[in-house]
Amino acid sequence: MLSVIPLTGLPEVRPGNDLAALLGDAVERAAGLEDGDVLVVAQKAVSKAEGRVEQTDDVVEAILREARAVRRRRGGLVIAETKHGFVCASAGVDRSNAPGEGWIVLLPEDPDASATGIRAALGDRFGRHPAVIVSDSFGRAWRQGTTDVAIGVAGFEPLLRLRGTPDGRGRPLENTEIAVADELAGAAELVFGKARGVPAARIRGVALTPGDGAARDLVMPKDRDLFP
Amino acid sequence: MLSVIPLTGLPEVRPGNDLAALLGDAVERAAGLEDGDVLVVAQKAVSKAEGRVEQTDDVVEAILREARAVRRRRGGLVIAETKHGFVCASAGVDRSNAPGEGWIVLLPEDPDASATGIRAALGDRFGRHPAVIVSDSFGRAWRQGTTDVAIGVAGFEPLLRLRGTPDGRGRPLENTEIAVADELAGAAELVFGKARGVPAARIRGVALTPGDGAARDLVMPKDRDLFP
Numbered sequence: 001m002l003s004v005i006p007l008t009g010l011p012e013v014r015p016g017n018d019l020a021a022l023l024g025d026a027v028e029r030a031a032g033l034e035d036g037d038v039l040v041v042a043q044k045a046v047s048k049a050e051g052r053v054e055q056t057d058d059v060v061e062a063i064l065r066e067a068r069a070v071r072r073r074r075g076g077l078v079i080a081e082t083k084h085g086f087v088c089a090s091a092g093v094d095r096s097n098a099p100g101e102g103w104i105v106l107l108p109e110d111p112d113a114s115a116t117g118i119r120a121a122l123g124d125r126f127g128r129h130p131a132v133i134v135s136d137s138f139g140r141a142w143r144q145g146t147t148d149v150a151i152g153v154a155g156f157e158p159l160l161r162l163r164g165t166p167d168g169r170g171r172p173l174e175n176t177e178i179a180v181a182d183e184l185a186g187a188a189e190l191v192f193g194k195a196r197g198v199p200a201a202r203i204r205g206v207a208l209t210p211g212d213g214a215a216r217d218l219v220m221p222k223d224r225d226l227f228p
Numbered sequence: 229m230l231s232v233i234p235l236t237g238l239p240e241v242r243p244g245n246d247l248a249a250l251l252g253d254a255v256e257r258a259a260g261l262e263d264g265d266v267l268v269v270a271q272k273a274v275s276k277a278e279g280r281v282e283q284t285d286d287v288v289e290a291i292l293r294e295a296r297a298v299r300r301r302r303g304g305l306v307i308a309e310t311k312h313g314f315v316c317a318s319a320g321v322d323r324s325n326a327p328g329e330g331w332i333v334l335l336p337e338d339p340d341a342s343a344t345g346i347r348a349a350l351g352d353r354f355g356r357h358p359a360v361i362v363s364d365s366f367g368r369a370w371r372q373g374t375t376d377v378a379i380g381v382a383g384f385e386p387l388l389r390l391r392g393t394p395d396g397r398g399r400p401l402e403n404t405e406i407a408v409a410d411e412l413a414g415a416a417e418l419v420f421g422k423a424r425g426v427p428a429a430r431i432r433g434v435a436l437t438p439g440d441g442a443a444r445d446l447v448m449p450k451d452r453d454l455f456p
Contacts, residue, residue: 002232002419012396072454079454087370096404097395137406141369141455142315142448145387145407147414149371159373167325168240168425176324178365179373183414186375190411190434191230197396206418220370226300226307227369227455 005030006191007200010045014099019049020121023200030202033126038203039118040188043136043151044097044105045199046114052106053099059090062104066091071228079139082107085219086151088138108134111152112214119154131155131208134215135185141227148189150181153215156208158182179218180208233258234419235428238273242327247277248349251428258430261354266431267346268416271364271379272325272333273427274342280334281327287318290332294319299456307367310335313447314379316366336362339380340442347382359383359436362443363413369455376417378409378443385441386410407446408436 007026013019023041027033047053056062060078064070067080071087080091084107092107099105108114115132123129134152139145150158158181164172188201222228235254241247251269255261275281284290288306292298295308299315308319312335320335327333336342343360351357362380367373378386386409392400416429450456 002415004230004232004415074454096399096401097397098399100397101399137404140407142453143377143407143410143446144448145405145410145446147375147407147410169325169328171324171326171329173324176365177373178417179368179371179375180418182371182373182375183418186411187230187232187415187418189406190408190415218371218373220372225370226302 002187002203002205004187004191004201004203006198007202008198010199013045013048013199015048015051015053017049019045020118023118024122024125026200027122027126027202033122033128033130033202034204035128036204036206036208037128038131038133038184038206038208039122040133040135040185040201040203041118042192042199043107043111043134044094046108046111046134046152047105048099050108050114052108053103054106055103057102059093059095059104062106063090063093066093066106084111084151085216086138088136092136107136107151112154112216113152115152115154129155133181133185133188135188137189147182148185150185150215150218153181153213155210157211157213158215158218159213160209180206181215181218230415230431230433232415232419232429232431234426235430236426238427241273241276241427243276243279243281245277247273248346251346252350252353254428255350255354255430261350261356261358261430262432263356264432264434264436265356266359266361266412266434266436267350268361268363268413268429268431269346270420270427271320271335271339271362272322274336274339274362274380275333276327278336278342280336281331282334283331285330287321287323287332290334291318291321294321294334312339312379313444314366316364320364335364335379340382340444341380343380343382357383361409361413361416363416365417375410376413378413378446381409381441381443383438384436385439386443386446387441388437408434409443409446
């Protein structure tokens with residue numbers, strides 16, 4: 001069985017807060033960590049702790065500054081490629097759940113490093129290193145609505161490579177890579193609730209491949225990107 | 229807590245099988261249904277039960293027949309729009325987990341109707357109507373790997389509309405629609421395992437909006453599709 005529990009009781013995160021300590025307290029309230037646990041942390045909490053917030057009356061300037069390239073623009077909607085290589089609305093710049101009116105939240109500079117830091121701190125505290133995912137809500141091409149995806153990972157391989165393993169009939173699977181990190185981020189979102197102020201979840205019961213994977217492994221390389 | 233359990237012990241599904249009865253048996257082995265449960269069923273099982281399989285030595289012909297439009301083509305990779313409006317590789321035509329060598333599996337003709345039929349049959353049997361999702365593994369623009377998404381739904385609204393509800397600070401959320409059906413499909417995939425022959429899962433502990441939603445609600449309308 002896979003279980004996903006919300007990590008509740010975290011305070012509103014502010015710049016300079018020790019997010020790993022706050023998460024650790026919430027993990028303790030939720031009866032701790034076991035080997036193989038996955039911790040999913042919403043990007044907003046990570047960005048705020050890292051001071052990636054600013055007060056501005058020119059959101060578009062901030063979006064263009066955060067973007068490496070603008071892919072599409074229609075009315076107020078800007079689909080941009082971030083410096084990390086992610087393609088998303090507004091280059092990840094968001095006014096929701098910001099520190100105040102007129103404030104915006106930017107993506108972490110290096111979300112893989114954020115995840116790695118949280119993993120190390122929780123490993124020190126609990127004697128077990130969880131897999132860690134920093135997640136954000138991204139829109140998709142062709143489909144309505146957002147799903148949460150992994151923008152930072154630590155401690156596992158975000159892609160499960162099944163190519164060549166046999167299917168139910170023994171035929172080798174073709175071209176099969178499953179973005180398990182994104183599926184885990186989406187599962188966590190189901191217990192977050194944007195309006196409920198729950199920025200993290202613990203997932204138990206999934207068999208991941210340990211490793212030094214990074215969320216950039218999830219970014220489609222330019223030469224294979226058919227929708228530039 | 230959200231829990232996802234695999235529904236095990238289903239036989240290899242064959243054309244003409246009563247899939248809802250097989251799923252019902254598996255649900256009984258898994259201690260039944262509660263109000264609010266979600267059943268996620270892999271498209272392959274649905275397609276096979278509905279006879280959407282064929283033997284062919286011309287997979288490309290089948291892909292073009294299943295497609296309403298080809299969006300991109302590179303080498304053997306065809307990104308196509310299906311008759312349902314989904315954009316995916318090979319218009320959903322797949323040789324993995326097919327009934328035999330030289331066989332292919334096509335998407336169900338009407339996956340929302342498939343989901344509705346399963347929901348009705350399980351409702352009759354258990355006295356409770358689960359939400360039902362028919363899921364398939366789709367690639368994404370800009371991101372590596374597949375995630376499972378909903379291609380058929382019954383009994384709930386696949387998009388959670390949060391626009392206007394307050395964020396943690398009381399500021400109304402903007403443009404927020406969460407594709408909960410896709411997040412649920414992805415969560416179920418984590419317990420399926422393509423190679424393990426588990427074609428269904430039961431999810432408990434998620435608060436969905438009851439309704440007559442359809443997977444076509446998840447398809448981006450043409451006039452808003454920025455990546456045609």
